[in-house]
Amino acid sequence: MHANTLSEIQTPPTAAHLQAVLGDSEAGKESGSATPDKPSAQPQPVGVTAGLENAPESSALGMTSGGASSAAPTKGHPVKGKITYSGEITRGGVTFGARDFGDTLSNPDLAKGSSVNYKSGTFEVSATLKHSIHYDVRSGTGPSGQTDIASEDDPDIKKTNYPEVVSDLTPGKDGCPPRNHFWAEDLTLKHELVHANDYKENGPVALAKATTWLNGQIAANVEQVKTLYDPFVFRFASALRTLQPKEDSEKQAYLKGAPDYEARAKAIKTKGDNKGYK
Ligand SMILES: [Zn+2]
DSSP, rough: OOOGGGOOOOOOHHHHHHHHHHOTTTTHHTTTTTOOOOOSSSSSOOEEEEEEOOOSSOTTTTTOTTTSSSSOOSEEEEEEEEEEEEEEEOOOOOOOOOOSSSSEEEEEEEEETTTTEETTTTEEEEEEEEEEEEEOOSBBBBBOEEEEOOOOTTTTTTTHHHEEEEEHHHHHHSSSSSSSSEOHHHHHHHHHHHHHHHHHHHHHHHHHHHHHHHHHHHEEEEEHHTTHHHHHHHHHHHHHHSSHHHHHHHHHHHHHHHHHHHHHHHHHHHHHHOOOOO
C-alpha cells in the first residue's frame, strides 16, 4: 500500500507509465499530508461525465494528445472514489502450472460504466470494482500422473497399495499431504475454495486501501483521472497480496483441509488393516 509495493506490480510494460502518473510525491499523498493545489482559475465544467468507453478525448485544460502521462499533474483537483466491490467466485478459467493440483486466480478490474463527475471542485469517480475469482482442480489425474482417491471405497485401492495410499494422503506437519502417487480431487477442490473465499473476504478491505490511495490523488481533468484507473486496480491487487501472502495462505488452507485428509487416510487404513481390499 506504500510506494514500495509498486515493485510488486506484475505488469512490467506499464511500470514506467505508473511511475510517471504517480510521481515522487506519492508517499506524501498516501500519508494524507499533501494538500492539493488550490483549484485553478479554469476548472472543468460542472457535470462533465465521461464513461470509460466513450469519453471526450480532449479537455478544457488543454491536455495534448499523448501528453497525458508524460508528467505527474502539478495542478488540479482532488479525486474522490465511490467504488463498489463486486466479487464473484467461478469454477473454471484456470490454466494449471506443471506442478499444480489446482489453482485459484484473482482478477480485479473496473467494470464498464465507470464515470467521472466534476462536483464542487472534486473529481468524483463512480465505479464498480469487479473482482473475478476463478478456481479449479485437475480432473482424475494429478500433475505427475497421481491417481485420484475419492474415498476409502475407491476401486484403485488394493491390498497391495493401500499403505502407500494412506501415506500419500496423510498430511504432514504443515498440513500438506505428500501425494506422491495418489491424490484426492475433491479435497483439492475444497482447498482451492478456501483460497477463493479468502480472496472474496479480503476484497473489500483491499478496495478500501486502494480507495484511500485514489483519494490522495489530484487530477487536472477527466483524462488524468482515468490514468489513475490502472494504478488503482494494481493497488487493489497489491493490497490483496499483502492481506493474504502466498505462503501464509497456503499454510492456512492446508491446515484447514488436514482433518479431511486425516479422516480419509484413517478410513483407508482401517479398511486395509481389516483386509477390506482385494
Ligand atoms: Zn493452495
